[in-house]
Amino acid sequence: MDKILIIDDSLMQARYLKNILAGNYQITLAHTAKDGLTCAKTGKFSLILLDVVLPDMDGFMLLKKLQEELVTEHIPVILITGLSDTQSEEQGLILGAVDYIVKPFNPLIVRARVNTHIKLHQYRIQFEQQAMVDELTRVANRRHYEQYSLTKWEEAIRLKTAFSVCIFDIDKFKVYNDTFGHPAGDQVIASVAHAANSLLRRGTDFFARYGGEEFIAIVSNNTAQEAFSHFKLIRQAIEDLHIEHSGSVSPWVTVSMGGITQFPKPGDQYADCLKLADNMLYDAKRLGRNQVVWANENMIQWKERE
Numbered sequence: 001m002d003k004i005l006i007i008d009d010s011l012m013q014a015r016y017l018k019n020i021l022a023g024n025y026q027i028t029l030a031h032t033a034k035d036g037l038t039c040a041k042t043g044k045f046s047l048i049l050l051d052v053v054l055p056d057m058d059g060f061m062l063l064k065k066l067q068e069e070l071v072t073e074h075i076p077v078i079l080i081t082g083l084s085d086t087q088s089e090e091q092g093l094i095l096g097a098v099d100y101i102v103k104p105f106n107p108l109i110v111r112a113r114v115n116t117h118i119k120l121h122q123y124r125i126q127f128e129q130q131a132m133v134d135e136l137t138r139v140a141n142r143r144h145y146e147q148y149s150l151t152k153w154e155e156a157i158r159l160k161t162a163f164s165v166c167i168f169d170i171d172k173f174k175v176y177n178d179t180f181g182h183p184a185g186d187q188v189i190a191s192v193a194h195a196a197n198s199l200l201r202r203g204t205d206f207f208a209r210y211g212g213e214e215f216i217a218i219v220s221n222n223t224a225q226e227a228f229s230h231f232k233l234i235r236q237a238i239e240d241l242h243i244e245h246s247g248s249v250s251p252w253v254t255v256s257m258g259g260i261t262q263f264p265k266p267g268d269q270y271a272d273c274l275k276l277a278d279n280m281l282y283d284a285k286r287l288g289r290n291q292v293v294w295a296n297e298n299m300i301q302w303k304e305r306e
Contacts, residue, residue: 002025002118002122005047007036007049007054008080015029020107020111025046025118033054033057034057036048036062040069048076048078051079051081052088052092053082059081063095063096063097075121077096077097078100078113079092079097101113131143138193139207141208144208149206149274162222162223162224162261163273164218165274167277168235168258169256171285172248173188175247176247179247192238195234196215196234199237204221224302227259232292232304239252239290249289256290257293258280258281258283258292259293259294259295261296262297276295287303287305
């Protein structure tokens with residue numbers, strides 16, 4: 001059930017709106033701008049109904065604050081007010097409100113407008129989710145990864161936690177495509193993605209197709225040794241699919257992996273961390289492929305094979 005937040009200092013009006021909508025939506029009430037902003041940040045709301053006149057901050061200012069917060073900027077807001085002048089309506093719409101309802105309320109109009117904006121919000125969420133998924137493998141795509149990686153990097157800096165990134169690709173994939181054809185190559189990419197993704201299921205794990213036959217994974221709160229051990233399991237699981245590939249380093253399709261675990265500090269750049277992981281991947285290939293090479297923040301390496 002979609003959640004709606006009503007921010008209105010009038011208990012009577014807030015409850016009236018709740019009674020109009022409660023049958024179809026889960027309703028939360030807040031009676032001050034401060035409480036409303038706190039609720040909006042902590043709850044996953046599909047719509048906010050915001051009174052323009054509030055005791056501690058006017059609705060236009062609160063709307064501006066909602067637009068500035070990362071967790072609330074995409075929640076649609078309908079302004080509710082007794083102000084019927086076009087200047088106020090224009091101000092609200094310019095600030096980002098999706099609609100404007102003037103008191104006294106007509107229940108049919110309120111339900112219709114709320115229903116419309118809930119549906120539009122659902123369509124937008126669905127579209128964004130589809131835009132973040134790789135069509136072939138059904139895992140996260142490069143766009144999703146680029147957004148997620150920076151968020152997790154900043155979180156690791158703030159919380160002073162371990163951050164690990166792993167880059168890997170399918171060994172001798174061009175040879176496979178040339179031998180078996182591109183449709184078979186696409187199936188291999190999908191199978192490798194599924195095998196890796198099935199072993200990266202924690203809430204702190206992230207896995208994406210980086211491009212072509214290359215993949216990338218981010219894990220949090222692991223030591224370098226733990227991350228190295230886990231990605232060895234993933235590499236072995238992919239080889240254990242036993243997809244024939246006589247033109248590679250093994251009779252089967254295999255992958256080479258490179259990764260690094262760091263404790264990022266303020267001022268550290270994620271791009272530098274990613275470059276180090278890429279260097280580990282280069283070493284894995286240089287040392288014969290079908291293996292994992294990992295490094296910790298002191299650049300001490302673990303190699304699956306010498």
